[in-house]
Amino acid sequence: MSNRKWNLGILLLFILFACLLLSFLLSALRIRELVQPLKSGGVVIDTRHVVLISQELDNPFWRAVEQGAKEAAAAYGMTLEYMGPFRINPAEQIKLLEKSIAAKADAVLIQGINDPYYRTLIDKAMNQGIPVITVDTDEPGSRRLSYVGTDNLEAGKKMGELVVQAAGGQGSIGVLLGKAEADNQRMRLEGFRSVISRYPELAIVDVRSSNISRLQAAGQTEEMLLSHPQIRYLVGFSALDGPGMMEAVERVIPQGVSIFAFDDLEETKEGIRQCRIVSTIVQQPHEMGYHAVSMLNDYFQGNNLQRQHYTAIAVLDRNTAGNGAGGSCR
Known part of the structure; x- marks a missing residue:
């Protein structure tokens, strides 16, 4: 009988000890939860989730935008999620914006695509407290917070000045647009026309769309050269x-056509070094991404943003293309 009492006593002591140990562990965890915010200055850090929707996932231009945005996000304690269609597909961009709004992202960076429904989605996001900034191409008429990118009207004017300088104020010009309906392309052409129109003997004889395709750029250029020799x-x-035009010129009229390109793909730079392209206008996609996220940080701090933030452009020609390409082309 005494042994049973002894065993029961030991069991009760063990249960009591286990309860005390469990209580101690729970208290320690609770204290850790209370102390952790104090290590961050007494404030619980709320990491903002920013979504960047590109025109095309692995496009070098958009990868540069992503890199700039990532660097700024790291500097400001935000997380950046990069997404986009594998091939250029405005319908997919619309779906990704819908999903970002449904997921309640803290902010969205997008390319404008000049679509009425897209504009309603931008307005919906803004109404729900999700700030939207357009990058590279604006979405006029929407309630987007700001636009970050090239001043496309001025870029077009700069292109006009380059052609005027090369042409001496006279000659016939063929123009390719990436997408005729895109706002950035339309504004570049508008700026270009505003300069060319000052010279009566300098004429734009054809304007076509390459649909942002090298293959179509080559095909459309070839047709232009055959139709307008x-x-x-x-x-x-x-x-x-630029690369598409080089290909077509090589097939149709190897000598006597001056090419002016846009952006700085490696093939375009090589074309400049080989005197196959006169010059190219270079944008700053890395700066676009960085400044867009920096502006979001300003907005979250309660500051007002300017409606447009233009990033710089530069002219790359044989004197600035590198690899010892200086000198004139003859």
């Missing part, structure tokens, strides 16, 4: 136009 100056306003 008097063309001596070719101008492309999207990144793949």
